[in-house]
Amino acid sequence: MSVLDINFRALADNIPTLCWMANPDGYIIWYNKRWYEYTGTTPAAMEGWGWQSVHDPNELPSVLMKWRNCIATGMPFDMVFPLKAADGSFSSFLTQVSPTFDGSGNVTGWFGVNTDISEQIKAERKLALVSTELSHRIKNIFAVVSGLISLAAKNHPGAKEFAAEVRQRIAALGRSHDFIRPRALGRQSTLFGLFDELLSPYQNNKRIQLLGDNVPVEEHAATPLALLLHELATNATKYGALSVSEGRVTVKVTSAPAANRLEIVWCEENGPPVVEPTQTGFGSQLAMLSIEGQMGGSIVYDWRKDGLTVRCLVPFSAIVTSDLQDAGTDVR
16 A cells, blocks of 8 residues: 555545545445444455445435436436434434546545534524524515505595505515515525516416516515516506506526526516506606616616517526526526
């Protein structure tokens, strides 16, 4: 054994993770000291495919399937599964295995690392519980605020219409609230999912059509987008295409991740003649503040006589952060 081999094994035996090496066919030939300390096993029991004895029987078939596929293809292995400790308890480990290659591209061996992430998983579960409770309380606050507005409006009849509009905006924020914490709910929210939720109160006879790129949407983008869509749909119901039975609205999303650009186009058709307002309303100001101030985007209104068109341009990174993969294109 060379000095390099001796130094490597000394290093591997003194790191906190479980390490091992395998032949090209997956037959394991060496584990570090930490592996035996954790599992309470022996080299003779673990050699080759003996490691299966410290796996959860329910999880083992999926582990074997993935490991054998990696051996056949030469692809790296990455998976989370429980391993049994010397006392019989199980802890969750992140297992990552990388192949080594010769000059011809043939696999010459495998190097595996098992990292205990059980404490991290416990912390994430506690955080999810806190997030769920916080979300519940926030939605209760929305309901209380809406109730207070209704009570106040009864004493001020002249403010009835304004109070109704404010309650509608609060309701829209409430509907979009679950999209603020999609990962805590165990799912990934998408732009069309958010739009469907926000526009559902206006979808008589499917009068609003969503087209284009359905991308994942980050938590921080949900609120400003909710305010924008609610304002557009409300105005369309009062004055635009949704105020008449034959009116239609198309919402098209075009994404260009490489250019850090995402465009949302709201286009109304078959509505009453459009008249450009002489001043910007409170709701429109709020929507512009959300898109321009919070997301660094821009909104352009085109008051065409045959129907309003609104172009909203925002950085792609304001909708989809780098750790989210593209959800693909969904044309409706």
